[in-house]
Amino acid sequence: MTRILHILDHSLPLHSGYCFRTRAIMKAQIAAGLTVAGITGVRQNQHGYIAKQPLEEADGLQFFRTLAQVHGPSPVREWREVAALAERIDQVIRDWQPDILHAHSPALNGLAALRAAEKSGLPLVYEIRAFWEDAAVGNGTGKENSPRYWLTRQLENHVINGADAVAVICNGLRTDLVGRGVKPEKITISPNGVDLELFGKPPARDEKFLAELGLTGKAILGFIGSFYDYEGLDDLIAALPMLQRVHRDVHLLLVGGGPMEDPLKVQVDRLGIGSAVTFTGRVEHAEVERFYGLMDIMVYPRKAMRLTDLVTPLKPLEAMAQGRVVAASDVGGHRELIEDGVTGTLFPAGDPEKIAKKLASLLDNSESWPQTIEMARKFVEADRNWSSNILRYTPVYQRLIARKSYVRAA
Known part of the structure; x- marks a missing residue:
């Protein structure tokens, strides 16, 4: 049975659009017969929920937690966050043995997942829900074309180039990526949906x-x-x-x-x-x-x-x-x-x-x-029904698992 590890910025029991999309994906995949778990980094704590156990359950879903404490000024803190999450992903890969790493934006998650994928040889799907630099401009914590904006964009491009496949939630994001030079066949649209x-x-x-x-x-x-x-x-x-x-x-x-x-x-x-x-x-x-x-x-x-x-x-x-x-x-x-x-x-x-x-x-x-x-x-x-939306991931997963299996056999 295919095992999918979702690598997340934050998750249930927190409530946000990000969490509800994750919940819908995981629930629909379980209903389709996949074995699914999530993993969150130290940013889970920054969103207001302090993880207490290395493995927790929320709404019937399993989430591995990163319990490390990370401090320091920006951007040192962010690099330490990536390192802590990458180390935790390594542990979960050894213990839980997923077939696919499915990382969800922002780019810091993707960087940690990319490190773990390169180390383990597992295929990596990187899913972009929004460009982090644009989200920062939208909520007032960043400025367009600032050094931080540019750096975040370059980090995202690095993850996109390193991932085996990329998923986006809408055509607007896909069009932007194609404009950056990403091959269209590398991109899958998995639109926002509703758990009916x-x-x-x-x-x-x-x-x-x-x-x-x-x-x-x-x-x-x-x-x-x-x-x-x-x-x-x-x-x-x-x-x-x-x-x-x-x-x-x-x-x-x-x-x-x-x-x-x-x-x-x-x-x-x-x-x-x-x-x-x-x-x-x-x-x-x-x-x-x-x-x-x-x-x-x-x-x-x-x-x-x-x-x-x-x-x-x-x-x-x-x-x-x-x-x-x-x-x-x-x-x-x-x-x-x-x-x-x-x-x-x-x-x-x-x-x-x-x-x-x-x-x-x-x-x-x-x-x-x-x-x-x-x-x-x-x-x-x-x-826009999640029970059908998650089928868009299936051919991507199957293709990447088959490709990695062929490489190992060779």
Whole structure:
């Protein structure tokens, strides 16, 4: 039975889009008959979960942990992180004996996995969910074309060149890699998907909960996720007063938190629309479905930048699976997921006036929502269901295992 070791930045029991994609991949692969485990480096601790045991279980999945302590200034600390993870991968290879190393971005994971692959002779698949340097620009911790940006890009290129195969989550990333000179046949697209066991049952509206929040009778626009600048929530808030002129009952429900939370609250106060906006703060993952059930339209107003043009997000797919109407900005990552007027609505990124007009039109034509919801659901079931998505890895795994077996035999 083929054994796959997933090499990860962080994992369950932490909750993030990164963790949920990993969970979906591993669960689907187990259901398909593969033997699967994950391994996390010391960055797991930096994300807020301190690993206590060398092997832990979360949601029925096994994760090997790197318990080493790493200190020092950047970039010394990062090199020590790579060394610690590479050493831990070596140990797991000896004890667990995987057939494939499947490393997931960022590049530090790929560097550690590449060292272990070269040492063990195991094939390496490197999966890119986003370019780390662009993600840093998007969340405000980096600057485009800075020395750190350039170095990160070079490290990623090194891992890509050394890996036996590369997987990406969308066509935008594939196009960028081909532009860098990566052979198209080396790249497999494994798009973001939805675990329909988790998100496949549209929630009923909880009228009591709606009343507790003071939202009975409101047309509710919703967002569930992290409040980073690139999400464009400031543009959505700026659009709200214009939207209120034609839809007085509209209300914006923001579920989550992050770096932009305080600036967004200041913006709401400055515009005098506090009665039309609710910030819930972060909520337990078990409560997310309950909030989905309250929302009429899920809105994703991402700003236009390299990160959002190249990378497809997970949240709109979850909303489609939950039977919600989806409206989003027309950045490249959204255009790969949403067909305007068919599976959802697209509006110009960064333009509050046009956002307001598009949302007003959507609210004026609620009779079209059932058909949109049905088309979006069919799209998710056919093209973004994890049970079928993981089949894209199978020929890659089989080809690499056969190739390595031939090399050893020779």
